[in-house]
Amino acid sequence: MEMKEITQERIEALRAGHKVLAEFHYEPRPVERGYAGKTLYVNVSTNTIGAKPVDERMKRTFIGGRGFDLWLLWNAVKSDTRWDSPENEIVIASGPLGGIVQYPGTGKSIAVTISPLTGIPVDSNVGGYFGPLLKFSGFDALEVQGIADREVIVFIDGNAGLVQIMEAPEESVNSHILAEEIVALFGQTPQEKQGVSSVSSGVGAEHTLIGCLNFSFYDPRRKLTRLKQAGRGGIGTVLRKKKIKALVVKYVGVKGDSNHPTDLETIQQVGAKMHREIYERDPIMFTMRLDGTNHLTKIMNDYDILPVHNFRYGSHPEAEKIYSPHFQKYFVYDAPDGCWYGCTLACAKFAAGLELRTGPYKGQTVTVDGPEYETVAGIGANCGIWDAHAVLEANFYCDAYGIDTISFGTAMAFAMECYEEGILTPEITGGLKLNFGNADAMLEALHQMSRGEGFGVIIGQGVRRMKQIFVERYGADPQFLQDIGMEAKGLEYSEYVTKESxxxxxxxxxxxxxxxxxxxxxxxxxxxxxxxxxxxxxxxxxxxxxxxxxxxxxxxxxxxxxxxxEPADNRTRYKGIEAAKVPEHVENYVRLFRAMTGRxxxxxxxxxxxxxxxxxxxxxxxxxxxxxxxxxxxxxxxxxxxxxxxxxxxxxxxxxxxxxxxxxxxxxxxxxxxxxxxxxxxxxxxxxxxxxxxxxxxxxxxxxxxxxxxxxxxxxxxxxxxxxxxxxxxxxxx
Amino acid sequence: MIRVNNKWEIEWQPGMTIRDLLVACKFTHHYVAVSVNGRLVPAEEYDTWLVADRDEVQVIHIIAGG
Known part of the structure; x- marks a missing residue:
């Protein structure tokens, strides 16, 4: 997502640092009826790699994706496993319908781990190409266990049938550079580059508990790598604890029938109908193709649901300044913006020409995917920052540093309220004036998270731990902090005011x-x-x-x-919450599942x-x-x-x-x-x-x-x- | 008085249309399904459909959200 080219000299330097620590060969087999039939196990402590079979009971009971993730994680951890225990895993899976190219929205990966924020499993759903390419490489899921003693990359070559753990001392850590380096290292031609996807995080994830994973995909028209985030629950923090710079998959050759479904014709028919519906209905419904999810900001503000000033209020007169039109000027509409092949809903938004005003990349003009509604609402409205550029800059740096924009926004808003209430003072925050609306302080706290210094690191521990720290160190009223600290189970709230619902x-x-x-x-x-x-x-x-x-x-x-x-007749054919279920689309999924699996x-x-x-x-x-x-x-x-x-x-x-x-x-x-x-x-x-x-x-x-x-x-x-x-x-x- | 979504009461005015009612409710969302006494009103009639006093109106906001 940075426009700079990676030089050949740099690539050679990266390669020179690679040392293979473990290697596993397997025979690539085609996916059958949506399943590869195996999962991949990698342990970066012991440098062992192996494959596990997927049996019929696993498929029937857990289906795939998050189900497979949870089952594998359950078998890997004990009740006293903590997020930073070696036995904790990051498990990533697609699912039996993942990678279909005839129906929109089929490129998701689901990542699971024991969360540093909650101590329980967190699941996070993300676009990018990794999950489908992993499956087409021969694995329904990847489980990564252990903690490496040096910085490593795990590389899966799905065409060659090769998995490697390699020492990787020279690669960058921040995702926006690392993802470009990975593509340059493992993809030569445009077709090969499209076949490379990485999972990485950033330096912010190392110093906080709110680290996210960045899943990449190569955009051949713009000739750069883009990032989608598995944001919730601190999975990026776990990745960096394991000293993993990147999980990389390479698979070239995605085709319309790569899943070898039972009934491809039905999938094509259902998909063609859905694509027509999107073309006809999206412009008059939610304009996802134009605005992405940020179309919600105006609606939430109008209905008193937009979180303002740490969820105190649901609307604000200045919210108009962060509505969609203020971001549209950054968006480039020269190519479809799906995060997997064939997604006509195309909600991903490519923002270009963002000149950074702060931080280590100050002065550079960069690109960023987004912003999503949650980012605008969390970093913008919830922190009282009515400045589209500042929100977009924070979005860029959160992604680059590997920090979840939702937890960041909610945690920052909590710290700002504590500051305005006098619980925090400039002496405590190291001079950061955390008033609502102070974009400079918000960005500086974010940069502190990347450097592992200052009060930003405290904010990066999340709301639950901040509450404890503020009570213990600064004498805050625990009941008040419990009332205003927007977390449950240890995870920060996403960005909707729920008082009236x-x-x-x-x-x-x-x-x-x-x-x-x-x-x-x-x-x-x-x-x-x-x-x-x-x-x-x-x-x-x-x-x-x-x-x-x-x-x-x-x-x-x-x-x-x-x-x-929704289909045009959805609200006349169905009443009440039946209409909200969108029964025609549910039927699409029934048909897709049956056509794929033959069940x-x-x-x-x-x-x-x-x-x-x-x-x-x-x-x-x-x-x-x-x-x-x-x-x-x-x-x-x-x-x-x-x-x-x-x-x-x-x-x-x-x-x-x-x-x-x-x-x-x-x-x-x-x-x-x-x-x-x-x-x-x-x-x-x-x-x-x-x-x-x-x-x-x-x-x-x-x-x-x-x-x-x-x-x-x-x-x-x-x-x-x-x-x-x-x-x-x-x-x-x- | 007009009862909206079995939750809010809006004072009826002579000549009040569906559009006027939506404004009175501060319902700005552009994509809604409106029923009056159980009868679905076509969107193209929101500017002309006159609401009667004591009508029961349902305004379903069609929005997927997060």
Whole structure:
């Protein structure tokens, strides 16, 4: 993503530093019905490499992608494994539908590890070419274990049938340069370059717990490498702990039938229909092809859902300054912008001509993929920075340093509120004036993360650890920090204000990995459309949608083509939340899965949900194995439930007063703001507990949030260790 | 009074159209499905469809979000 050429001299210097530490040869075999039939195991501690078979039960129970990741990780770690233990793994997989080129959104990889932020498995879904190329190289998943004693690269040559661990002392660490070096090292022709994809991170990941992975793909028209991020949960931090500079796959020769599906014709038919729909409907629906996901910023601001000043508020008069048009001037529309072949939804956005004003690359003109809505909302609105250039510059540096823009934005906003509340002072922050809106301070803190110095490193530990540090070192009020610290399970919230949506409070609080919106996004359905008014309605939505969205992660798919475009007659053919399921698209996926795998027993959307349910429950039990996974870990900060401060209450006093009268049964006249806040808080917190009860019941869990033995038997995940875990927790009742 | 999404009450005005109602609700999202007393209103009629007092109106925002 930097425009500079890598010189031949530099390439030779990089090559000279390579020393092969381990080598594994295998016979490349074609993928059959979407599966390679093997997974690849690499240990960088012992320098061992091997292949493991994928049996029929693994396919039936875990399907692929996130399911395979979790199963392999489960077998690799113990209950006391920490993120930095040698046995912790990074597991990356595509899925049986991954790599289809006839249907949009099929190039996703899913990465899983024990998270440094949460101590439980985190799954992160990412574009780029790595997952599909890994599969076509012969492996449904890659698990990387161990901690190397020197900087290494893991290289998979899928055409030659060769896997190597090689010492790599000379390569850069920051992804925007490293990804270019990797392509230059392993790809000679444009076709070869397109066949090279790397997974890397950056120096920021080494000094923080919020490191992301960058997955690359080569853009032949622009002759440069682009990066997509597996952002959540600190997987980049784990990669750098392992002293891995890059995981590299090379496979040249992707074809329309590389998956060898059972029924290619059906896949082509379903894909052709979908492409037509996107061309016709996207311009009048969500303009993904023009704006990417940042079209959401205006909508969220209009509906009081855009996080402003650490989620205090949901809108701001200056938000217009970070709406899509202010980024469009950077976008280059000279070529389709999918992150895998054949994606006509093309939400990836290529921003060029960004002249950096700060940091080690100051003065350089660079390119960056994005910004996504989450980045704009988190670094922009949530930090009160109404400056598109500053947001884009932070986006560039986060990617280059290997830092998750979502955790960065939410953690920075928390630090800024603490600064404005006087909990932090310039003496504590080393002179950083962390007022909301201070873009220079935000960027300097980011650069400090890359250098491993200053207060930026504290921010990079994430909100949960900051809370602890601020209480222990600076005497902060622990209850106040708990209320305003937007994390659950240790993971920072993604960027939606949930105060008026009980269902989305549950969508965040009950998410297996922590508060990320990719499990459930119910705000409009709940708070605006009022389509799920009862606890039972909300519980049903919090069953169906997380299960349905899980299915994309099992198959190497992007969720966007599911509901970011709809058939023209969707809302006349279907009513209520049935329409929100987009049944015609669900049917597309049923047909695709059957046509790929040949599994004729898969007949309906319910069959897909059942696949997800097995993996979802398994992940919940995995949390249990790691010492989490029970009700107390589904608690959420009050800022996500209601107004913490008088200022928040007063800013929406009419709304809250009305709720006190109509919902709580309290007359607010004559009450102080603090009294009104407390009355509302008691009501809202009780509502959340009732919601949890309803969701647990719907999901087949006991009142403590543990799947019942009956449920795990029904789902076919009653492995001995699973049964023992449930029995132990049920008996001790803790 | 007009009941919207079984949640909000908007004061009815003579000659009020669907478009006027959306403005009164501050519903700015461009892609919505509107039903009046259970009957779906075509989008091209939002400027001309007159809402009656005590109508039950449902405005479904079609948005995929995150």
């Amino acid at each position: 009980l269902a989305q409070q549950g969508g965040y609080g009950l998410a297996n990995k922590g508060p990320q919106h990719d499990e459930a996004w119910l705000i409009f359905m709940d708070a605006v459309n009022n389509q799920i008014p009862t606890f039972e309605d909300k519980a049903e939505a919090l069953h169906y949608f997380p299960m349905w969205r899980t299915w994309f992660g099992l198959n190497g798919l992007c969720k966007l083509p599911w509901n970011d475009v 004729d027993d898969v007949q309906s959307g319910a069959d897909l949900i059942r696949m997800s349910e097995a993996v979802y429950n398994f992940q919940r039990i995995f949390n249990l194995k790691m010492g989490s996974g029970t009700r107390e870990h589904d608690a959420i900060p009050y800022r996500s439930v209601g107004p913490v401060t008088d200022a928040e209450y007063e800013s929406r006093a009419e709304r809250y007063d009305q709720q006190l009268r109509e919902l709580v049964g309290v007359d607010p006249s004559g009450m102080t703001t603090a009294e009104k806040r407390q009355a509302l808080r008691r009501y809202r917190e009780a509502q959340y507990e009732k919601l949890i009860d309803a969701v647990y019941k719907r999901r087949g869990w006991n009142e403590r949030g543990i799947p019942t033995l009956e449920k795990v038997r029904e789902l076919g995940i009653d492995f001995p260790e699973v049964v023992a875990l449930i029995e132990a927790h049920t008996q001790k009742g803790t």
